[in-house]
Amino acid sequence: MSPKKYYGQHFLYQPYFFETIAKALEIQPEDRILEIGTGPARLTETLLKAGAKLHGVEIDREMEEPLSRLQSQYPNFTYAIQDFLTLSKDSLCEINKIVGNLPYHLTIPILEKVIFEMDVNRAVFLLAEATALRFLAKEGSREYSSITVMVQSYFTIHKLLRIDRKSFFPPPKIDSILVKLDKRRSNEILTPNEFQLIKHLFSQRRKMIINSFPIDSGSKEKWTLKLEKLSINPQERIENLSVKTLHHLVRAMVNNEPDPM
Numbered sequence: 001m002s003p004k005k006y007y008g009q010h011f012l013y014q015p016y017f018f019e020t021i022a023k024a025l026e027i028q029p030e031d032r033i034l035e036i037g038t039g040p041a042r043l044t045e046t047l048l049k050a051g052a053k054l055h056g057v058e059i060d061r062e063m064e065e066p067l068s069r070l071q072s073q074y075p076n077f078t079y080a081i082q083d084f085l086t087l088s089k090d091s092l093c094e095i096n097k098i099v100g101n102l103p104y105h106l107t108i109p110i111l112e113k114v115i116f117e118m119d120v121n122r123a124v125f126l127l128a129e130a131t132a133l134r135f136l137a138k139e140g141s142r143e144y145s146s147i148t149v150m151v152q153s154y155f156t157i158h159k160l161l162r163i164d165r166k167s168f169f170p171p172p173k174i175d176s177i178l179v180k181l182d183k184r185r186s187n188e189i190l191t192p193n194e195f196q197l198i199k200h201l202f203s204q205r206r207k208m209i210i211n212s213f214p215i216d217s218g219s220k221e222k223w224t225l226k227l228e229k230l231s232i233n234p235q236e237r238i239e240n241l242s243v244k245t246l247h248h249l250v251r252a253m254v255n256n257e258p259d260p261m
Contacts, residue, residue, distance in 0.1 A: 033096075037100050037102070041067055048077055058080075089118075092118045098122075104172075115150065120183065122181065124160075124181075126176050133177075139242050146201075162175055194250045194251065208236070226252060230245075
């Protein structure tokens with residue numbers, strides 16, 4: 001069961017970290033937990049020993065042997081050899097917690113699926129350090145991006161610990177950060193269309209807001225007034241707006257009218 005580069009596999013192998021991840025999930029009897037990318041199933045077994053009702057998803061068929069063994073030992077465990085991104089929304093509807101060591105190149109598609117197709121109240125993810133810093137970023141920082149806005153719109157994010165690259169086999173090029181994400185209880189969740197608009201705005205992150213979205217010259221004065229009613233400086237840059245302010249901005253743009261603050 002060798003890790004494969006084309007799947008972005010880097011296997012965590014120190015037992016201490018598996019226990020930390022299981023503790024962060026705060027496993028309860030009623031939980032239905034999904035593990036993305038079980039690999040050789042070391043974390044999987046730790047979660048099952050902690051009493052989790054667990055469904056594992058693994059894309060690499062060569063990793064099936066330990067999963068089959070665990071299924072015979074634990075009646076609360078099921079698994080599928082499948083790409084997580086191909087799972088149907090219906091098959092995910094009972095999952096309330098999710099965990100995984102996310103491949104760097106697939107982190108954003110996975111997060112979009114979790115946010116827009118699932119109702120997860122907690123996620124514990126091992127992320128490449130650069131990605132985790134984007135999740136945790138504050139407005140105005142270099143790491144602040146559309147991904148920051150998407151994740152922080154849906155989750156409260158907690159940095160749990162940094163894990164050295166030497167704790168993985170094979171070692172990746174950068175260190176990793178373990179994060180816990182708890183679902184926000186609010187009505188400030190972005191829709192997929194609003195998130196696409198956020199992406200567009202951040203593609204021009206250093207432009208003045210009034211110049212960042214498509215408006216004709218005749219409506220520029222009108223939009224300047226609308227932005228001012230939203231307490232947004234039309235000459236401010238997108239990268240300096242808070243997540244909450246960006247919510248109001250994109251909803252004003254979608255509705256073609258400002259929402260009250």
